[in-house]
Each structure stands twice: as structure tokens, then as C-alpha cells.
Amino acid sequence: MDQQKLQLFLDLTETLNYTETAERNYMTQGNVSKKISALEKELQVPLFDRSNRQIQLTEEGRLLLPDIKRIVRAYQVLTDSLSEYREKKERVLTIHTIPTMPNYRGFDLLTKFLKQHPEIHLNLKESEAMALGNFEIEKNRVYFFRSLSEQTEKNSIITEKDRFVAVLPKRHPLAKNAVIALSDLADENFLILGLAESPYYSVEELCREAGFEPKITYQGTRIDLILRMIEEGLGVSLIMEKSLGNSLSDQLVTREIEPTNESFLNFYLSEDADAPAPKEFFQFLQSEYSNME
DSSP: OOHHHHHHHHHHHHHOOHHHHHHHTTOOHHHHHHHHHHHHHHHTSOOEEOSSSSOEEOHHHHHHHHHHHHHHHHHHHHHHHHHHHHHHHHTEEEEEEOTTGGGSHHHHHHHHHHHHOTTSEEEEEEOGGGGGTOSOOOTTOEEEEEESSOOOOTTEEEEEEEEEEEEEETTSGGGGOSEEEGGGGTTSEEEEESOTTSOSTTHHHHHHHTTSOOEEEEEESOHHHHHHHHHTTSOBEEEEGGGGTTOOOTTEEEEEEESOOEEEEEEEEOTTOOOHHHHHHHHHHHHHOOOOO
């Protein structure tokens, strides 16, 4: 039985709207209607009553709903098991990481490992949610993330530290200072790197410690856009220094701030991992590990 048809059926029981179900599944409304009709023909029963403006489940649809949910769940378990098996067999290394990983020592360690193990395939998944360890642990996934405190878990390896710096236009009056008191930025507009629903690396808390509430006029996940906005004089930013890499133009400067805040860059792997690739990678990290920079 076509699992897509079953999943569309379950989706439609939630929305009771062909257009919304089509948008959720990146399909046309006509394709959704065709697949539901095909499922009804296959099962030889009507699943939805379309006689009114808003569709409703038929009696037969309500009867079959629990069984179809069970089938879809069972199929998902089956595909997850097969996926896990293929990962073990095909030696795939999946790493969930912050987008700025290439600017850190962790990326150098990863590339060195891959050169030593050309048989291992890399699956790199970037997410800003990794910025402060905001993720759910999966057994055979490696995580490269930033934390504001030192991680002490057995399967966590700290590769280096980073710190906040101020990013300013070169023409800014404070750009002549080697070190800037954070309180001197109290009247500035702040352009913040991070997810819209949460403060980035405690920028707000850091400013409050310096005695003021920052006026945040923009918050987004694209560091290149924020740097361009700073160039245009739309504000200043506090950004972890190493995350900038070589992206700073000659129109911008970074300056130390007081007070600042440090962060730690970490690799993490669940202790119950049993796939060869992530285990080999962590053994490699442990052998390469040295004192933080």
C-alpha cells in the first residue's frame, strides 16, 4: 500500500482542507485529491464526505483512522531501522553542526579524519539551533556545538574557546580604541546573530551586566547580512570572534569588549553509539585532543 496516500489521508483528517494539506506536502491540490480518491478506490470505501463546503470524515474513515495511524507508525519504525542499518553498513558519518564550523579547529580535525578514512561518507547538517546545544540527541549522530559552560560529559570533547568582540564600522568613534567598555555602546542599535525566538549566546544578559538594556533592531541567522548592515551604519554587533573567520571587510573592525563572555566549542557523541563511523571519529578526536587554544 502506498505510504504517501496513507500519510496524506492522516494529514487531511487534521486539516480537513485540501489546500492546506497540499501546502504542507509541497503538492498541488489536484494531486492530493487524486491520491485520496485512489486510496478510496483501493479500499473500496469513501473516506471523506465532500457534499458540504468543509469536508468531513465518513463513518468508514473514522473506523479506519486508528488502523491507518498504526500502519504509518509501523512503516516509520521499519524505515528508521533500515536507515540505521544502512548507516552502519555504508559507514556514513552524520554531524549536526553550527553553520560557522569551518572557522574552528573542529573543522580541521574533521577534514584530517576524512583524509585518513576516504571510505567514510560525510553527512553534514547545519543548524543555528546548535549554537547553544539546543538539540535532541540521536544515538549515532555526532554534534558540534557551542556552550557557555564547560561540558564535562564522558563523550564530550572541547576543542577550543571563543569570546565576544564588538564589530563596528571603521569610521565609528569607538573604533580607535583597542578595548571598548560595553557600557559605551548603550545607545547603539544592536544587530544580533541568532534565532529570532531566543537571545544569541546571552548578548542581552551581557549587556544587562554592563548596566543597560540593549536596543535590538535586527536579529537573524545570516552573519554576512549582519556584517553588511553594520557597514551601512545600521548598528553594531557582539559576535563570537572566531565565528567571523575571514568574512570581515576592510570597512569593519573588531574590538575587545569589557566585560566579555567566553564560549566553548564541543564535539559530542552519545555513549550508546554503535555505528562504526561516529565511533571511529570519536576515537580519532580523543587521540588528537590537546589543550584548548
